[in-house]
Amino acid sequence: MSHGWWLGVALLLPLAPRPLAAQQDSAMSRAFELERRGNYSQAVEAYRAILAARPADASALLGLERALTPLGREGDILPQVRAALAVLKPSPTSGAVFGVALRAWAAAGLPDSLRPVAERWAAMAPGDETPYREWGAAALGQRDRAGAREAYARAREQLHRSDALAPEVAQLNFADGDFAASLREWLPAIRRVSGYRTSAVSMLSQAPDSLHPELLSQLSHERDLAARRLEADLRARWGDPQGALESLQDALPADTALAVEALRGLADQLRTVPGRDGRAALGRILEQIADRTREPERSRTRLEAARAYTAAGQRDAARRMLTGIADDRSAPGTIAAGASSTLVQVLIGEGKLDEAARRLAEHRNEMGADEYAPLERRLVQAYLQAGDLARADSLLTGDSTVDGLALAGRLHLYRGDIAGAIERFKAAGPFAGDREEATERTGLLALLQPIEADTVPALGQALLALARGDTSHAVAGLDKVGGDLPADKGGAEVHLLAGRLAAAAGKPSDAERMFKAAAVPSAPGTAPAAELALAELLLDQRRPAEAVAQLEHLILTYPSSALVPQARRRLDEARGAVPQT
């Protein structure tokens, strides 16, 4: 054989007919690619070509349905559907063909054609709910609720099961606004498949308040766990976390795993419930979960329970949880450290500062520096507020961080050491603490800097009283200090602060006197702010004429003050030139 003959065979091979299956696969791939590219018109033609050869090809029929939908030509599929049904035989893919047929008839506005298709499908799949579910879905797709209800009723009749398609009927009842009927369907649905509980809660929780008693009464007649869990979830959603807890409590099964699953389900609901009651109930649920689980899950859950109790203001319960973890040698180190940290915060909040200090010292080695230092500073702050300056001082010793310096500044201030406070506030700079603390510190610096005396113990005591929330003594103290200091050496600034505190405390006549003491020409840095504060006080007192005179005085006397635009705005409001804001 010559080389020339072989070459001729090789050239002819591509022209030989390919096997039929390979051709069909290729046609399917091409149709799918056209559809993927968004070329729906050509995809339609490609799918039709396949269906011409194989009318019951489910993949091609589904592809044709997909390609026609974006073109808005859903009804064009009817000839192919008829052809497919004509040749359809039972197979694993015949359900898909029936599904397309149901949707096609529904879209074509031929609801009477749905039932024969569904029943033919049901005959091929005895005992299966799917034909009726698809029939109902096709009807619902056309907003035909009566058609869907007919499909579900037919299913129950044919399958001899009163709970057949219960989730579908429940949703239909919900759509009709019949919450009681929806609940009746959801219960058997959840009993069969517990995963339906989320949908049931989501829908039933939308019931109007007036229906809650009726639905809860309906649930109270059911004794099983599914009903209790549904009741608990609904009560949680309806803002009754305590009731939710009690509903579940009595029905918890002896089986630990089942009980924990039920408790966790309610915990998930309670996490979305705002308010102290919700947090308290969550704490109790988590505590019960912790009692039923092992380490490390137990400590982690107790820690979360402690946080929930803390948020609920139940410090004793929180401390009980935290102490348990902190003292539990089997608890993982990181969780124990976290518990200790939270416990120290709880103890500080309760004012048990010495116990907090002891706990902090005990767990120092388990905590990282980033966790320990803020806690220590919080403790210092608490000691400062409690007036125990010596204890605060001892804890601060050696802390040279900017946050530590900021606290040291306050310590010196409360002792009346003005020079020492200024030095430390300056060293702390503008970045220590959060924005609010930094702003407050800057305000304190502005208050202290005009004062020439190195020590003013009375000012320290007044500011300490203020830090402790004793506004009455703070105002009296500041008023006296303001009177003792020359106006241009801090007296005006101290009087301004005292006036603001008095105004906030509802003592307008005291505030007015103090603002006037601050609004003196010898303190031009303070006077504009004092005059503006006085004018605002007068406006609040419904004395607009006096306020106008005060504002005019401010604008004309201190025309370059940064407060002039604000004063003009107030002036416009006082005169009625602009609406009140």
Next chain:
Amino acid sequence: MNRREFLARGAAGVLALSPSLATSLRGFRLASSAPWLLVPMDDAQSDHLKAYGLTFRMLERGGRAEWFLNYRSGSFLLPADDAITRDAALNGITVEPLEDSRLVDIRGEIQGGNMDAVPLEKVPKVAVYAPPNAAPWDDAVTMALNYAGIRFEKVWDPEVLGSKLKTYDWLHLHHEDFTGQYSKFFLNYAGSPWLVDMVNSNRAMARQMGYPSVPAEKRAVAVAIANYVQRGGFLFAMCTATETLDLALAADKVDIAASYADGTPMDADASQRMRWDEALAFQGATLELNPTIPVYSDIDGHQVNSPDRRQPLGSFSLFNFSAKIDPVATMLVQNHRQVIPDFYGLTTSFTRKTLKPSVTVLADEPGAPWVKYIHGEHGEGTWTFFGGHDPEDPQHQIGDVPTDLSLHPHSPGYRLILNNVLFPAAKKKELKT
């Protein structure tokens, strides 16, 4: 009055102020001993709207001023005295001390360009036509006057139908419906408390004044207002007061009110029977006969409350007039902006096809079939119509929060309103056009 008299009168005004002023002036001194203050109205001005109030109050104190038309966007020349300087400082108004020598230079500049100096010597007595229960923040002119600090009095139907109107130099019409159809909101807003109030108060007033219906009473009010202008009054109207005033005037023996307003339906041939010779600005308009559509006629170009006819907002341009030949028109368009964003009102604009030939267009939207701001004479007086409701609230919906003009101190739209307030203060000159 020579300059010495001018300054003496200014000083007298200062002395008339309360003793408390002396106290508040303790820390305040004139920055300069220059005899004049220039109130610039270009972008150097920090509060354009309050600058009008400053000039107005100076006139109130018996002083004189000059309006430098087209000089630095319509600046004012005021005598430099403590009262004015104090007023400017309190209100944050920019004033520039001016020496005599510099003033001579400015006058030369004015003489050589399209500018003029108009003396302002009479403080106009201002009235705002508004129902007694109208909120102070519901009317752009009231807001502008309040913000600028210009004194005004409120009048309503009893004052207009009585004899009080003649005591005022300038009258502004609140967005009133002079066809007596309650802004044609009667059917669409039935039951709204504000509408119930409006209907009740108008019906009570019609009964009190002895008219059979609100439309009949409102037409009588419209005629009284037209007579006021005829006798020499200055009229300024905005929004729907413009269109409905003319519709009411032209509806002589024609029923243009829906049956809910007067018990009888509109005349089917109302458009054909209107007597436009009795109207101030418009002619040949076609009336909207459907009582449920809150539109009166095709005078309004934008038809804001008719979804299928509503036109989008554009912007309108002020015309440039010869200051020396047309000082009145020039005064009315003094502004630091020549193109201003448009704003809706129940009547937003005026279609060109319905304008009488004698109307002077002060501002229009180039290329659009409507204009925005018009002016004209009627007998001895003048009228000015400005379409739209609130220049700084372009969409203006019922129930919107009130406009706070301290946030819009440079509003060019509001400047147009205040030009109108000050224009009657100008000493009348014989117009050459």
